[in-house]
Amino acid sequence: xxxxxxxxxxxxxxxxxxxxxxxxxxxxxxxxxxxxxxxxxxxxxxxxxxxxxxxxxxxxxxxxxxxxxxxxxxxxxxxxxxxxxxxxxxxxxxxxxxxxxxxxxxxxxxxxxxxxxxxxxxxxxxxxxxxxxxxxxxxxxxxxxxxxxxxxxxxxxxxxxxxxxxxxxxxxxxxxxxxxxxxxxxxxxxxxxxxxxxxxxxxxxxxxxxxxxxxxxxxxxxxxxxxxxxxxxxxxxxxxxxxxxxxxxxxxxxxxxxxxxxxxxxxxxxxxxxxxxxxxxxxxx
Amino acid sequence: xxxxxxxxxxxxxxxxxxxxxxxxxxxxxxxxxxxxxxxxxxxxxxxxxxxxxxxxxxxxxxxxxxxxxxxxxxxxxxxxxxxxxxxxxxxxxxxxxxxxxxxxxxxxxxxxxxxxxxxxxxxxxxxxxxxxxxxxxxxxxxxxxxxxxxxxxxxxxxxxxxxxxxxxxxxxxxxxxxxxxxxxxxxxxxxxxxxxxxxxxxxxxxxxxxxxxxxxxxxxxxxxxxxxxxxxxxxxxxxxxxxxxxxxxxxxxxxxxxxxxxxxxxxxxxxxxxxxxxxxxxxxxx
Amino acid sequence: xxxxxxxxxxxxxxxxxxxxxxxxxxxxxxxxxxxxxxxxxxxxxxxxxxxxxxxxxxxxxxxxxxxxxxxxxxxxxxxxxxxxxxxxxxxxxxxxxxxxxxxxxxxxxxxxxxxxxxxxxxxxxxxxxxxxxxxxxxxxxxxxxxxxxxxxxxxxxxxxxxxxxxxxxxxxxxxxxxxxxxxxxxxxxxxxxxxxxxxxxxxxxxxxxxxxxxxxxxxxxxxxxxxxxxxxxxxxxxxxxxxxxxxxxxxxxxxxxxxxxxxxxxxxxxxxxxxxxxxxxxxxxxxxxxxxxxxxxxxxxxxxxxxxxxxxxxxxxxxxxxxxxxxxxxxxxxxxxxxxxxxxx
Numbered sequence: 001x002x003x004x005x006x007x008x009x010x011x012x013x014x015x016x017x018x019x020x021x022x023x024x025x026x027x028x029x030x031x032x033x034x035x036x037x038x039x040x041x042x043x044x045x046x047x048x049x050x051x052x053x054x055x056x057x058x059x060x061x062x063x064x065x066x067x068x069x070x071x072x073x074x075x076x077x078x079x080x081x082x083x084x085x086x087x088x089x090x091x092x093x094x095x096x097x098x099x100x101x102x103x104x105x106x107x108x109x110x111x112x113x114x115x116x117x118x119x120x121x122x123x124x125x126x127x128x129x130x131x132x133x134x135x136x137x138x139x140x141x142x143x144x145x146x147x148x149x150x151x152x153x154x155x156x157x158x159x160x161x162x163x164x165x166x167x168x169x170x171x172x173x174x175x176x177x178x179x180x181x182x183x184x185x186x187x188x189x190x191x192x193x194x195x196x197x198x199x200x201x202x203x204x205x206x207x208x209x210x211x212x213x214x215x216x217x218x219x220x221x222x223x224x225x226x227x228x229x230x231x232x233x234x235x236x237x238x239x240x241x242x243x244x245x246x247x248x249x250x251x252x253x254x255x256x257x258x259x260x261x262x263x264x265x266x267x268x269x270x271x272x273x274x275x276x277x278x279x280x281x282x283x284x285x
Numbered sequence: 286x287x288x289x290x291x292x293x294x295x296x297x298x299x300x301x302x303x304x305x306x307x308x309x310x311x312x313x314x315x316x317x318x319x320x321x322x323x324x325x326x327x328x329x330x331x332x333x334x335x336x337x338x339x340x341x342x343x344x345x346x347x348x349x350x351x352x353x354x355x356x357x358x359x360x361x362x363x364x365x366x367x368x369x370x371x372x373x374x375x376x377x378x379x380x381x382x383x384x385x386x387x388x389x390x391x392x393x394x395x396x397x398x399x400x401x402x403x404x405x406x407x408x409x410x411x412x413x414x415x416x417x418x419x420x421x422x423x424x425x426x427x428x429x430x431x432x433x434x435x436x437x438x439x440x441x442x443x444x445x446x447x448x449x450x451x452x453x454x455x456x457x458x459x460x461x462x463x464x465x466x467x468x469x470x471x472x473x474x475x476x477x478x479x480x481x482x483x484x485x486x487x488x489x490x491x492x493x494x495x496x497x498x499x500x501x502x503x504x505x506x507x508x509x510x511x512x513x514x515x516x517x518x519x520x521x522x523x524x525x526x527x528x529x530x531x532x533x534x535x536x537x538x539x540x541x542x543x544x545x546x547x548x549x550x551x552x553x554x555x556x557x558x559x560x561x562x563x564x565x566x567x568x569x570x571x
Numbered sequence: 572x573x574x575x576x577x578x579x580x581x582x583x584x585x586x587x588x589x590x591x592x593x594x595x596x597x598x599x600x601x602x603x604x605x606x607x608x609x610x611x612x613x614x615x616x617x618x619x620x621x622x623x624x625x626x627x628x629x630x631x632x633x634x635x636x637x638x639x640x641x642x643x644x645x646x647x648x649x650x651x652x653x654x655x656x657x658x659x660x661x662x663x664x665x666x667x668x669x670x671x672x673x674x675x676x677x678x679x680x681x682x683x684x685x686x687x688x689x690x691x692x693x694x695x696x697x698x699x700x701x702x703x704x705x706x707x708x709x710x711x712x713x714x715x716x717x718x719x720x721x722x723x724x725x726x727x728x729x730x731x732x733x734x735x736x737x738x739x740x741x742x743x744x745x746x747x748x749x750x751x752x753x754x755x756x757x758x759x760x761x762x763x764x765x766x767x768x769x770x771x772x773x774x775x776x777x778x779x780x781x782x783x784x785x786x787x788x789x790x791x792x793x794x795x796x797x798x799x800x801x802x803x804x805x806x807x808x809x810x811x812x813x814x815x816x817x818x819x820x821x822x823x824x825x826x827x828x829x830x831x832x833x834x835x836x837x838x839x840x841x842x843x844x845x846x847x848x849x850x851x852x853x854x855x856x857x858x859x860x861x862x863x864x865x866x867x868x869x870x871x872x873x874x875x876x877x878x879x880x881x882x883x884x885x886x887x888x889x890x891x892x893x894x895x896x897x898x899x900x901x902x903x904x905x906x907x908x909x910x911x912x913x914x915x916x
Contacts, residue, residue, distance in 0.1 A: 015382035021473035041406035117502025183297035185669030218399025221504035
């Protein structure tokens, strides 16, 4: 190694020295696999979009049906994530703080949306909330299934564990002393919860919201059965991609996919920023 | 307690009994509508016409083919992602290097991409309009609307599960054990096999369970690349959809009930691992 | 504010953490609750604050029965062991919290809160840090924020749980002195919990020594060190050794032999003495044993001596010897206590 190479390697170094072997092998394999499975295919998608040019891209995106589909996807995902923030936080509280029969079972069941295949959830919701279903019939003549409300219901199911599982560990770490401190300073229970505990949970709640929202926007399997899929009304963006593909309209599918992908990236960025901000300010998430 | 005026005082870091009751009841009602009833309805619908019809729906040749295909796809996709998960978490947890945070973000990427897009990228890569597709086809290799495409899409979607489970676990454990083993003369492989692996085995198992559940249950990505050829490229979730759209409810829910059972077994094992080996064995978000 | 604790009993699941504890604290006094872990000292502090409620007994603040009031109504300043600062609030927001949550009728206007916070920051010497978050402060600074926050509500008494427990040795010493000055300046009735006797003896007007849910002794530093009233206090505070003895006809006998010291009434009991209250002697009536270890301690030496016990495990005692005394490892040393106490069995 030449002197200049030594000098430069002291200034910039890929990895800190370590006696543990296997760095080259494991990182090399990981990067190769990541590139083959994820990065190259995504790059292909972006490449196809670039071929459309700005005008072609915007022409597809400004199509009324596309706009409505994106609006439905983002709107329902947003509402569902909001509802999940309320009930997910409540559920996390009940599970961490209270002891009641069946708590363990319920705690385990919160992960059901992670484990249950989306198509199964989809047909179950569709038949439950259909006008002749167990729950749907209770609400007649108000219709739940085959409207955007049905989509929101499916997305609440999909997003719930994201909020609970992000908030729960932070809640478990709350030091009882903090609540007692608030009480000695004269705060009643309501003030302690809303002025002390919830603000401390804000980063976790926001992260949970962002995760549930991101997942909801892209969700397909659990939604299409209950949505009714009426163009302009209850047609979600991922379904429109599938429809465009079936029409062999690759350009149309690609453009919608790209805009959704970009928004996913933005959401990831937001999540990372929340976590970094929270770490900087509060020491941890 | 003789002095009953004190009974009204409760722990200042606690809610009153009635508040608790209301909150628990509210949570249970919410869960009933969004978790329990849908789950129960799957089994009720599946057995609506009795065990005989249920069994028939499962042994029907197309359903049986779908079950076999689903098992095959999972048997390929899960080991691939297991190897990747081990390699990536070793590199990330045991070393400090530039761009690590970015790499972790990339690994998480499939979590935040719509499954439909995960399928679409392979359609674009291997479809008739692409460069690769026709070229492979000239050698007789079919990717799209065939098993390889389904495997690829499944690998994409289940890519982060094992790595996501292992990275925080291995980061928590640090490098002390490995350094000790190496200083005692163990080789790299011996260190991994005798020291690292026993430390992470439960987390690894949990990651594999989740990865498997998702691999068998994936719908969106697979539906885009499969072409849904009955008996050939139809996985169980796709078969559920076809049956449902044909208004063959009992058969649809019968196949769905198998998948629901898989989910329940996964959750039961997860809970068991947590109870048995502490929360550290199974945690993290997915 | 004068505090009176009357016959307090506290059970946790049938286990008595405190058993019939009574204590009077004078207004403006600085009191240390000292004891090993599990002695009930923190439980007592939490009962005074109203964070827990006694199973039996009463606590009076002046003439008022505090046991009738919840923690919110008691108006006590409590500084928690790990400070329990609100990490999403700035230093100023932390300190102002107790004023902000008051019902609107008694809540001071914003400008008044701001002024109070700035005065308190001055008092704890943290001016300029009001917009920092707890995470951005050192341990000692967090401590003082916690104290300022507790003082903001103008508490009737100030309670501190292991106030220096989480700090490193140097900061601990500084803050100890600072807290004493702070107390002398503000004159609040203050109770703090510690397991560090040095801290208790140096800082407190009176030390309450606790063990197994009971108060063993209450007194000044001199009282508990020089006039311990129970075997526990004798052995818990400072260094000491003890031996089983008998008193017969005024003479103290160890293993049936006189050891050259005398006591009033006849009895059997344990003889306690401190390492520094010992002289070496050549006389026949004395304690003697084999020197098993010798170590230097500042200006003197400490000799560890094993006294034979008829084939059982030997008695182990420690005595302080002059630097140049002829005490060698393995040799026999003869000594007598000069100050001692015999606790009857």
